[in-house]
Amino acid sequence: MDQNKQNNDDMQGMYTAWTKFMTDFWKDFGKTGAGTPFSNSDDKSSAKFSGGIFEKTQKTMESNARLFQAMASMFTKPENLSMFFQTTETLPEFMLNVAQQSWETCIESGRRWSDRASAMGQTDAYNFDDLDHETFENIRQLYEREVQKYLNIPQLGLTRGYQEKINRLIDKQTLFSTTLQEFMYLFFVPIEKSHGIMQEKIEQMVEDGEIHDDYKQYYSMWIKILEGHYMALLQSPEYTKVMNKTIKSLTEYKKAKEEILTDVLQQLPVPTNHDMDELYKDLYLLKKKVMDLSEKIKG
Amino acid sequence: MSQPKIAVDLILKKLSEETEKLKSHTRKASEVLLNPLNSELAQTPYEIVYEEDRVKLKYYRPKKITHKRPLLMVYALINRETMLDLQPGRSVVQNLMDDGVEIYMVDWGYPTRKDRYVTIDDHVNGYIDRMVNLIRERSGIEKINLMGICMGGAFSVMYSSLHPEKIKNLITTVTPTNFDTDKGLLHIWMKSSGAESLLDVHGNMPGDVMNLGFLLLNPARLMIDKYVGFFENMDKKQFVENFIRMEKWIFDSPDIPGATFKQFIEDCYKKNLLIQSKLELDGKRVDLKKITMPLLNIYGKYDHLVPPEACELLTKNVGSDDTEDMCLDTGHIGIYVSSKYQKEFAPKISSWLKKRESDSKKKTVQKKTASKKSVENKTKKQKIEFAKSKSATAPGTHSGRQKKATKGAKIASGRKQ
CATH class of the missing domain: 1.10.287 (Helix Hairpins)
Incomplete structure (x- = not known):
């Protein structure tokens, strides 16, 4: 002291x-x-x-x-001076606090992931109720809590609009890649489950002395099991949910990308999709009108 | 020393034999792949008789025309109509032409971003109607025969309801009309999917996205097993040619115009309006009761895209009493391209049409006779009217017996599930 x-x-x-x-x-x-x-x-x-x-x-x-x-x-002045020093003292404290929070979240997520990874082999065959969405949800939450807010800071000045678009693109791209990883993971699960079942079956066959010398039989067995797993997965509400999330995040990412591309194209003598869509709509409506009128004349 | 349970020596011997076989297989396969292959699609000659925007109308003229009325075939907006003329020996078009049917076939072309505003109404009351009028003019008849495939079948149903005066007979093949079913992954996904959101960035529904969706319907078979089968058979030239031809067709996927896709998903898949006669095209209601012409409805028992449940309600909801359901033991594409159904599918259509042609001839004769006799004797006319009403129980006309016959056909074709 x-x-x-x-x-x-x-x-x-x-x-x-x-x-x-x-x-x-x-x-x-x-x-x-x-x-x-x-x-x-x-x-x-x-x-x-x-x-x-x-x-x-x-x-x-x-x-x-x-x-x-x-x-x-x-x-x-003594009173101002002491306040200044108090502030400078709290700054490292603040920084330490932020770092500590982020680190704790990382450790917590890491612990959960390792728990999940060790539980991976314990899933039931042809059952997709126990799919691990939490891992991906954690990554998303970690990103939203620790990174996204910085990208959402309002931008200032002449180029604020452009900077915000770039930030939005980074944000949407990150969210899309996270969702895509979850989607890809879903497609890996049936393969992993099928391998597990095949392993058990082969072990049983070895025990019973029923090993085939035709590799095609093993392949047929495996593809049948895999197909069954995929059928169970693709019909599950979990799959539909993740698929929709992926489509949605892809759309958002593409929109963000197109916004930036539009800004670039506006500086060049190239029409943007937006310009062309307006033109196409006019053309479509005009054609329809002409067609209606010519039919009226014929009639 | 105990005898081992597994004959390791046998396995090793087999492995060595397999290695030898693989060597020879690879040598032959490389010969096949490195030499010229014929994987052309749609080789039957045709003439383009109408063109509008991206849409074309193909005309196939048989050597000898034996059918009075031409047949207009409306394909789906998904994939291409070349499937109906896949290769010599596997061609619905060729088989129908051999039976003397004059064919007109819609080629929807490749929609571009320009077509994003084109609606179902534009397809049905625009392109199809103008093509029907052209065919009527060319052949000098009031009513033509109409055949729809998959989504094109749904368009044909809509057209026949809105323009019954121009259609003599309607044939729907693998046509979804009832979307309120959980059979088939497409139905499950489309109901809750937000795929329409892709239209905001793409304008149209990209064909590649649709194709990816179709592959995901059965990844194990369509993304793995199919190609394992190819590697196993790639030393056979004919197999390779057929395989490549099919690959070309499958991945030749035009985009779907945005407004059409959106309306089809929302009004059909999500609200199921078509089968309830509640669908509206530009304010005109598609009333299925107005489909009073003979209807032949063909679908596949193992169709994973348009399951029987999505097809079979149509005949019960139309106004026509001359309807027939035909369920074949095959899938969505097998109906058109499998060797087995080459002998059944097209011949069934041409004989069904021929029968309705002769029925209409009989009716015309009956009508003429009736009017002649009415001049001679009013009492006799009443008798003839009575006879006419009795003749209505024959196939092609209205009766409860016909409905029973339809049911019978269904059971006979193995649809009793």
Whole structure:
């Protein structure tokens, strides 16, 4: 405790000395201008620049020096100084907190994944109720909690629209790849399950001494089991859910990509899809109208 | 020392034999693949008689025309109509032509982004109607025969309801009309899918996405087993040619116009409006009761895309009493391309049409006789009317017996599930 206090006092002392030095420097710097050739009002060049750029610059420098001096004096007041040091003390604490939270989430997710991985071989054949969506949900949640919010920070200035589109593309691409991984995982599950069953069957056959010398029989057995697993998977509501999620995220990603491409194309003499769609619609409606009218005339 | 349960020596011997076989197989396969192959599709000659936007109308003229009315074939917007003329010896078109049927076939072409606003109404009351009018003009008859395939069948049903005065006989093949079923993955997926959202970025439904969806209906067979079969048989030239031909057809997938796809998913798959006679095309209601012409409805027992449950309700909901369901022991494509159904499918259609042609001749004769006798004797006319009403119990006309016959045909063809 005493050690901390001692450290704080040292820091405050150093800071006070530094601000004093800077204040004096800017004060002197402001005055130095008066000694320069440009400051001599009798000088010809000075006359030339009188009321000109150098005089203005000197004034600005003096003003800045005064402003810095005022600010520095304010900071060196004991109550402000201690508040500044409190803030600087909380910053690493804040950073540590954020890092700790992220790290804890990572560790927690890692633990869950390893639990899931060890439970993988325990799934039942032809049953897809115990599919592990949680792993992918965790990745998604981790991304949404730790990364997505930074991409959603409102952008400022002239290029804000473009920057937001780029951020959106990164966001949608990440979400799509996560969903695609889940979709691919679903397609791997029947293969894994079929291998498990085949292994059991072969073991049983070995025990019974019924090993075939025709590899085609094993293949036929395996493909039949695999087909059965796929049929069970593809009819499950879980599959439909993941499929729809994948389609949705793909659409969002493609939309985000097209937005950026449209911006690029607008700088080139190339019509965008949006431009062409408007044109196609007009053409479609016009053709329909012409067709109706010509039929009326014929009739 | 105990005898081992597994004869390892036999397995090793077999393995060595297999390795030898594989060597010879690979040598022959490379000879087949490196030499010219004939994998052309749609080789039957035709003439283009109509063109509008991307759409074309093909005309196939048989050597001898024995049918009075031409047949217009409307294919689906998914994949291409070349499947109906896959190769010599496996061609619905060729088989019908051999029976003397004049064929007109719609080629929907390849929709581009420009076609994204084209609706079902534009297809049915636009393109199809203009092509029907052209055929009527060319052949000088009021009513033509119409045959639809899959989604094209649904379009044909819509057309026949809205323009019954132009259609003499309607044939629907693997045509989905009832979408309220959980049989078939497509029905399950389409009901809850957000696939329409892809239209916002693509304009149309990309053919590649559709194809991926079809492959995912049975990944084990369509993405693995099929190609294992190919590797096993790639030393046989004819097998390779047929396989490549089929691959060409399967992956030749035009995009589907956005507005049409959206309407088909929402009104048919999600709301099931067609079979309930509630579907509207540009404000015109598709009333199935207005389908009063003879109807032949053919579908596949093992169709995983359009299962029997999606097809069989049509005949019960139309206004016509001359209907027939025919369920074949095959799948969605097998109806058209399997060797077995080459001898059954097209001959059935041409004989069914021929029968309705002769029925209509009989009716015309009966009508003429009736009017002549009415001048002579009013009492006799009443008798003739009575006779006419009795003759209505014959096939091709209205009766409960016909419905029973339809049911019988269904059972006979193995649809009793």
